[in-house]
Ligand code: G3P
């Protein structure tokens with residue numbers, strides 16, 4: 323199985339920051355996952371939660387704060403003093419880093435209640451078009467099937483993956499609707515039977531967020547292609563990315 327660094331190398335640097343993404347690249351990961359949403363003035367920013375409360379020194383919803391206001395926040399101190407001065411990156415900044423370092427990005431489209439999905443997809447697609455990144459380096463994912471349908475209109479050549487906690491019974495219909503490349507599901511709820519069905523239908527299968535190899539010992543045999551993890555260092559001996567266990 324391959325590894326994707328969840329929110330960057332988020333066990334060693336504050337999640338969804340340039341430091342976390344650079345650490346993942348230095349470590350040798352070929353892929354990083356990030357979360358994207360819009361600021362109040364419609365700039366795609368890389369941030370997981372609906373509010374800035376947990377991961378910055380500010381307060382309030384991301385969607386109520388302008389890009390300028392978000393940029394003034396410290397997004398590193400909550401993690402450790404070493405990261406004081408870290409800021410919330412824009413999607414454009416991360417794409418620029420990824421284009422120069424040739425790393426793949428799994429862009430998770432975050433849709434909180436009240437989110438304007440069309441505007442989110444339009445702005446994200448625009449930033450991608452203006453970047454130097456190759457479409458092949460990108461993979462969209464979302465828990466929102468509507469967001470995946472919408473991004474397919476704005477950026478049809480970029481692959482799409484449906485996020486589920488558990489894979490539903492009618493998964494095939496949904497995957498066909500969005501012309502999906504992949505399924506991303508919680509490793510804790512995946513069964514061998516589901517994995518086999520997804521793989522025989524021809525989709526890539528990614529599991530989040532497993533931080534120890536023992537937790538996904540069987541998943542490789544079931545056909546899982548990729549583990550999304552905060553701790554790639556637990557799965558490999560060194561930068562050479564040699565598996566510690568037979569994953
Ligand atoms: O993309 C996998 C994972 O990131 C989905 O959940 O809440 O960590 O964005 P979350």
Ligand code: MG
Pocket residue numbers: 355356357430
């Ligand atoms: Mg995510």
